[in-house]
Amino acid sequence: MLHPSYVEMIETINKEQDKEEAPLVTSRYSVVLATSKRARQLIEGAEPTAPVFEKNGKQKKPLSVAVDELYRGSVTILPREEE
Helix, strand or coil: CCCCCHHHHHHHHHCCCCCCCCCCCCCHHHHHHHHHHHHHHHHCCCCCCCCCECCCCCECCHHHHHHHHHHHCCCCCCCCCCC
């Protein structure tokens, strides 16, 4: 079992949205895209906003750090700009 679950991730990401606006994340696919994009940013040298070490001192992988960041709300997803 993965923690947090997709449902928890979607609820957490969308909780800051206004009720009138459409939710930013509506599917598992959206969560996967957001976390993979953030993981790529971390690999390229972006500064992490969540802990990068586990309790046992082992370093987390960039995807795990990205999931933690999105779940904590320390990184936000911006809507795609309309052309």
